[in-house]
Amino acid sequence: MSEFDAIVVGGGPAGSSSAIKRASSGLNVLLVERSDPPGSKNVSGGILWGKDLSAIVPDWEKNAPLERYITAKGTGFLTTDSMISIDFRSKKLEASKTGYSVLRAKLDQFLANKAKSSGATLVTGVTVDKLAFDGDRVIGVQQDGDTITSDVVILAEGANPRVAIDSGVRKPIDDQDIAIGIKQVIRLPESTINERFNLRGNQGFAGEYVLGFLQGTVKAGAFMYTNKDTISLGIVVNMSGLRENNSTYSFNIMEQFASHPFIQPYIEGGKVEEYSAHLVCEGGINSVPKLSGNGYMIAGDSAGLTFSNGLVIQGMNYAISSGIAAAETAIAAKAKNNYSSDFLSSYDTNLSANYVLKDMNTFRGIENVTWSNLMHKAVPGIAENVLFRMFNETGQPKEHLSSILMDSIRESKYSKSDLIIEAYRALRRL
Amino acid sequence: MKIVVMIKQVPDAEEIFIDPVKFTLNRSQARGIINPSDENALEAALRIKEAVGGEITIISMGPPQAENAIIECMGRGADRGILITDRVFAAADTYATSLTLAAAIKKLGEFDLIFAGESTTDSGTGHVGPGVAEFLGIDQVTYTINTKIEGEMLIGERELEDGIEVVSARPPLLVTVMINANIPRHSSLRKKVDAIRKGIEKWDHDTLSLPPDWVGLKGSPTLVGALKIPEERKRASKIIKLEEIPDLVNELVKNGVISTGGD
Structure with a gap:
């Protein structure tokens, strides 16, 4: 008999969401977070996109510590002398309230306290060392020589998943x-x-x-x-x-x-x-490890569940959504008293059915575009050159845009054919 | 050995700022931490418990959220936690605080050692430890950087301005501990889970049944006159390149900042 139904390692959005969902369903949950208070050790850009929290904290838009709702979205390039950007401002964006800026020191504390008030045992200021195993089955966590047992462990440690790596359930992260x-x-x-x-x-x-x-x-x-x-x-x-x-x-x-x-x-x-x-x-779908095994599941950044295509950068919503999905699987596992890797693999299936893994599959290989030479080395300079020549009045006869563009490409050190091929690849993946 | 450790939850000093209009300390942004030298006091107590056995009780006076600090102490190895909390205790100065804590320790019954941090980071008077000893009428060993039990005696190394004084004293005693005495341990998950399950005891004014004008603001003879921010002195600053150093030296000599020596 385990001491807890579930142990969640990490009190960020993934871990706390998972703990809230589980504890509200009557499960006996231990949520362990190394920082005290929760949120004081992580770093996050800080825009929470989507409404995933509604499933576990219905009144979050009223009561969570949100800073501003995003009505204006900018995206573009900076060169030494110039800023080339799209500044999208819309009453439609404002009406949908689809993104909020947040400060994680406040939000994480809010969510961890929600987990606590939902009945979870919240321990802060303690770092879990490793998973505890019986054969190949995870039976809890190890900390300072003690083993705390649970039927299932959810690893939601963030981008640097030390427990998962040290316990051998996830490979070390590649550069x-x-x-x-x-x-x-x-x-x-x-x-x-x-x-x-x-x-x-x-x-x-x-x-x-x-x-x-x-x-x-x-x-x-x-x-x-x-x-x-x-x-x-x-x-x-x-x-x-x-x-x-x-x-x-x-x-x-x-x-x-x-x-x-x-x-x-x-x-x-x-x-x-x-x-x-x-x-x-930043690894995309190719960096996502095996998401579950015998007695454990991995959620949020620990599982590489983030999205970036250069225009849209998201993480917290994937963390919350995967944390909830892991909780749902744990609740089902409790009902059936089955924590085998076969049963827990329904977590992977759930994630594949919702937007989390769908997005990541749709944009397979997108990391090669967001980090491409095209985007970082070629386009900024060419765009600056084209726009400067278009908007700068020199008293000379004007040229067509197409010839300015061709000139600018020629002046950059990229061959036209390389650029066309890279641009085609990029467009397909975006 | 029955040991009491007195701790205080203080705002993290790095997160406090002085309100520029009201000249009061704004603690609203600051997280609560265990007063640093109280952590050393707990560590010293834990080492004695490990050496000779015993039971450690944490006593703290403060608002309800100070519970977290007590749970943290239990997570490090203290056995029992008591929070003295009541609105009527609020705004107590070091006199009233010492009196209230002494009354609580008396109510607790027999004890051998009371440990306290040397001073707190939020007011820094260093009064409360010695004050409790006075109200209880027991001896005190202050400014310790090392303590151990030998036979029936406590041996304490006291860090004084002109050296280290080693004293031997017979319990019951109050011991204050310096911030450089030891490196406090971390709490463990096992002990913290157990501490949360066990919970802490909350004592209020009724529990202690002290006369109302002995506690809180009424029982405090200290009045804070004013709090001022000293004006920041603007200093001239200049970035000097390597080759400009001779010019700089000449200028400093000319202005009388440094002398060329000799006569």
């Missing part, structure tokens, strides 16, 4: 599947943020950019999100690129982004209140 995220939270008066981003009330802006000014093979994306009275500003640097370029430091890229001529004015005069860094999953 190509991982990036380094750095984030600053910058405090500014609410009214200043509203003026600078052209927002009213709780309207919010979420912008994501390719950093087209980086040297060598280093590739990085960047983000700028508005919270109520802070701005979340950060970068995501591709790990293999960093390894290949020893003289490039991720923190310098962060500084370059923050001091870019068309980013700096947004944050001018603000006070940096947080500076943090973390691993980010």
Whole structure:
């Protein structure tokens, strides 16, 4: 007889959602989170997309600590001198309230406390060492020499799944599947943020950019999100690129982004209140490990369940959705008293049936586009050149757009045929 | 050996700021932590318990959320937790706090050792440990960086300004512990789960039945006059290149900041 019906390792969105769902169904759940309070050790860009929380916290839009709802979405490229971006602002986006900026220190605490008030035992400030096994069956977790038993363990450790790796249920993470995220939270008066981003009330802006000014093979994306009275500003640097370029430091890229001529004015005069860094999953479907086995399931970032195609970057919704799916499987397993790998594989099936794995399968190989030379090295420069020549009045006779484009491609160091092939590949995957 | 450890939940000092308008400490953004030297006090107590056996009771006075700090102490190996919490205890100064804690320890019954951190990070008076000893009428060994039991005696190393004094004292005693005394251990999952199941005891004003004007604000002779932020002094700053160092030295000599020595 196990001490708990389920142990959840990790009190982020995946773990807490899973614990809320399970504890509300009367299961005896232990939720273990190494940070105290929950949310104080993770790093997240901070836009929660979708309405997955409704299934477990019906009143979340009213009571969860949400900062702003996204009414304006920016996406584009930054070169040394220019910003080339789409700024999509829409009453339709506003009406659907599809994305909220959040500060995870607050949101994670809110969700973990929900798990606690739903009946889960919440332990913070303790780091689980490993899974405990009986033969090949997971029977609980090990910590400081003790074994705490449970019928099933859900691993929701985030992007750096140490317990899963150390216990041999997930292979170590490859450079190509991982990036380094750095984030600053910058405090500014609410009214200043509203003026600078052209927002009213709780309207919010979420912008994501390719950093087209980086040297060598280093590739990085960047983000700028508005919270109520802070701005979340950060970068995501591709790990293999960093390894290949020893003289490039991720923190310098962060500084370059923050001091870019068309980013700096947004944050001018603000006070940096947080500076943090973390691993980010960027591997796509090919990096997703076996999601369940004998007595365990893996959810959220630990399982590589994130989505990014350069225009849309999501993670928390996949975490919440997979956490709930794991809970549903655990509840069914409890009813049948069957925690075998066969039975728990219905978790994989559930995820394949909902958007989580569907999205990841649809966009199979998308990581090769988001981190392509085309997107990071060719397009930013060409786009800048075309637009500058189009908008700059020199008193010379004007040219057709097509000939400006051809000139610009010729001036870049990419061959026309290479670009066409890469662009075709990219379009198919987007 | 019956051991009491007194702890306080304090706001994390890194997350406190002074309200620029009201000149009061704004603690609303700060997370609650165990006062740092209280962690050392608990660690010292745990080491004695491990060496000679015994039972450790945590006593804390504070708002209901201080329960977390007590559970954390039990997760590290304390056996029992008591939170003294009541609105009438609020705004107590170190005198009233010492009196209330001493009354609670008296109610607890027999004890051999009381451990306390040397001072707290939120007010830093260092009064409460010695104050409790005075109200209980027992001896005290303060500023310790090491403690052990030899026979019937406690041997304590006291870190003083001009050296380390080793004292031997007979329990019952109150011992205050310095922040550099030891490295506090982490809590374990097993012990923390057990602590959550066991829970803590909450004692209020009725439990202690002290006269109302002995506790809280009424029982506090201290008045805080004002809290001021000293004005930040702007210093001149300049980035000097390697080749400009001779010029810098000349300038510093000229301004009398440094002298060329000699006569």
